Amino acid sequence: MKRQLHLNLFIHSRGHHEASWRHPLSSPLALTDIRYYQDLAQRAEAGLFDSIFLADQLALGDDASQAARTWLEPVTVLAAVAAVTSRIGLIATASTTYTEPFNLARQFASIDHMSNGRAGWNIVTSWLAAAARNYGGTGQVSHADRYARGEEFVQVVKALWDSWADDAVVDDRAGGQYARADRIRPINHEGEHYKVAGPLNLPRSPQGRPVFVQAGSSDTGRRFAARHAEAVFTAQMEKATARDFYADIKALAVAEGRVPDQVLILPGLSPLIADTEAEAQRQARELSDLTDPEVGRKRLSGRFGGHDFSHLPLDKPLAPEDFPDPSTVEAARSRTEVIVGLVKREKPTLRQLLAYLAGARGHYTTAGTPEQIADLMESWFTEGAADGFNVMPPVLPAMLDVFIAEVIPMLQKRGLFRTEYEGETLRDHYGLDRPKGGAWN
Numbered sequence: 411m412k413r414q415l416h417l418n419l420f421i422h423s424r425g426h427h428e429a430s431w432r433h434p435l436s437s438p439l440a441l442t443d444i445r446y447y448q449d450l451a452q453r454a455e456a457g458l459f460d461s462i463f464l465a466d467q468l469a470l471g472d473d474a475s476q477a478a479r480t481w482l483e484p485v486t487v488l489a490a491v492a493a494v495t496s497r498i499g500l501i502a503t504a505s506t507t508y509t510e511p512f513n514l515a516r517q518f519a520s521i522d523h524m525s526n527g528r529a530g531w532n533i534v535t536s537w538l539a540a541a542a543r544n545y546g547g548t549g550q551v552s553h554a555d556r557y558a559r560g561e562e563f564v565q566v567v568k569a570l571w572d573s574w575a576d577d578a579v580v581d582d583r584a585g586g587q588y589a590r591a592d593r594i595r596p597i598n599h600e601g602e603h604y605k606v607a608g609p610l611n612l613p614r615s616p617q618g619r620p621v622f623v624q625a626g627s628s629d630t631g632r633r634f635a636a637r638h639a640e641a642v643f644t645a646q647m648e649k650a651t652a653r654d655f656y657a658d659i660k661a662l663a664v665a666e667g668r669v670p671d672q673v674l675i676l677p678g679l680s681p682l683i684a685d686t687e688a689e690a691q692r693q694a695r696e697l698s699d700l701t702d703p704e705v706g707r708k709r710l711s712g713r714f715g716g717h718d719f720s721h722l723p724l725d726k727p728l729a730p731e732d733f734p735d736p737s738t739v740e741a742a743r744s745r746t747e748v749i750v751g752l753v754k755r756e757k758p759t760l761r762q763l764l765a766y767l768a769g770a771r772g773h774y775t776t777a778g779t780p781e782q783i784a785d786l787m788e789s790w791f792t793e794g795a796a797d798g799f800n801v802m803p804p805v806l807p808a809m810l811d812v813f814i815a816e817v818i819p820m821l822q823k824r825g826l827f828r829t830e831y832e833g834e835t836l837r838d839h840y841g842l843d844r845p846k847g848g849a850w851n
């Protein structure tokens with residue numbers, strides 16, 4: 411079959427643009443109203459998206475008074491969304507730094523059971539410095555240590571998910587046997603960070619293992635992705651860097667003995683779509699006019715681990731020296747590389763940089779006609795920059811609706827996107843193999 415695009419809907423606030431929450435076209439529902447998430451998932455399912463995705467951070471940002479940056483706990487949301495959808499994949503973020511592998515393995519296995527095989531876990535190590543203060547207050551775990559813990563954490567979770575053989579449950583009422591004891595085994599893990607006896611207290615889930623998603627792009631993050639990820643989210647500001655990233659991850663995965671098409675690369679794309687380019691640009695300006703540069707300044711500081719940017723004037727061109735060296739940043743390292751790279755290339759003023767980041771926090775943003783968006787997606791897809799996209803509408807649900815009504819039919823006409831769901835599980839939609847871990851001898 412012809413290779414086709416994979417589309418994930420990234421649900422964030424009332425849209426990815428920083429000012430979406432106060433835009434007249436964004437949803438009137440509260441961000442704590444489950445119907446908001448259920449409705450978006452149903453729209454995305456009608457549009458035949460592969461999956462939806464919820465991000466998560468473990469601390470309140472310090473801009474809560476001026477930005478709608480609250481959300482419900484993602485795994486809980488997936489449970490409620492699973493109940494009102496039947497095909498779309500359900501991906502949530504959960505941290506390897508601030509939870510225990512046993513908790514996480516149960517939660518995601520539960521979602522996989524409840525959704526009949528549609529769960530995915532976005533493995534994050536949690537870059538936000540403030541999160542550390544909510545979990546014991548002993549200070550932020552370093553970038554390297556976070557990934558080292560993450561590595562062991564993932565090994566434990568895999569072992570727990572494989573601790574029941576596929577055929578362990580017999581549920582034989584007449585014979586009085588529920589499960590075969592010889593098909594359930596402890597894991598007896600004793601590592602540097604975790605001691606977990608196992609087995610999991612839940613049978614193996616429909617996908618065998620929920621899908622592993624990963625979104626860290628630093629050198630360490632890439633190697634982690636190459637070992638474990640089955641889908642990789644990434645922020646890329648141009649096709650050229652996206653191609654380098656794509657080639658690098660696929661090569662690293664091959665070096666790990668994996669098959670390249672079992673690691674999907676999905677860069678973020680935040681498209682503002684209108685009938686004419688001029689109208690799309692007008693809408694982009696309208697959103698930009700609703701932003702507050704001081705909110706952006708605080709967020710920039712958070713990305714760089716709390717670095718103080720308060721002395722920088724808004725209208726003077728920036729230089730790389732205005733930023734800490736990304737290799738020393740213990741927070742969102744790869745995103746700081748993207749930002750400093752942009753400053754080197756384009757020398758924007760702080761106001762211009764913040765306006766750009768307000769669009770989608772460093773992901774690719776563009777404004778154009780449906781055809782221009784479809785062309786862009788096709789070119790990234792056919793020229794080795796993407797296997798699909800993490801679609802990040804600037805305003806929800808209005809700009810998702812336009813994408814579904816106008817862009818998806820064009821992609822379908824070009825044979826680049828499905829016209830119906832062919833499988834049932836997230837693995838089916840993404841074309842991923844079922845892991846063999848449950849097939850015991």
Ligand SMILES: Cc1cc2nc3c(=O)[nH]c(=O)nc-3n(C[C@H](O)[C@H](O)[C@H](O)COP(=O)(O)O)c2cc1C
Nearest residue numbers: 465466503536625626627628631643644742743744
């Ligand atoms: C699309 C996307 C979504 C992400 N979602 C989260 C998230 O929900 N929570 C989080 O702590 N980090 C999130 N991240 C950040 C990464 O997981 C990672 O922590 C960060 O990029 C720092 O790691 P790195 O230096 O290896 O890139 C996301 C990144 C991307 C590209």
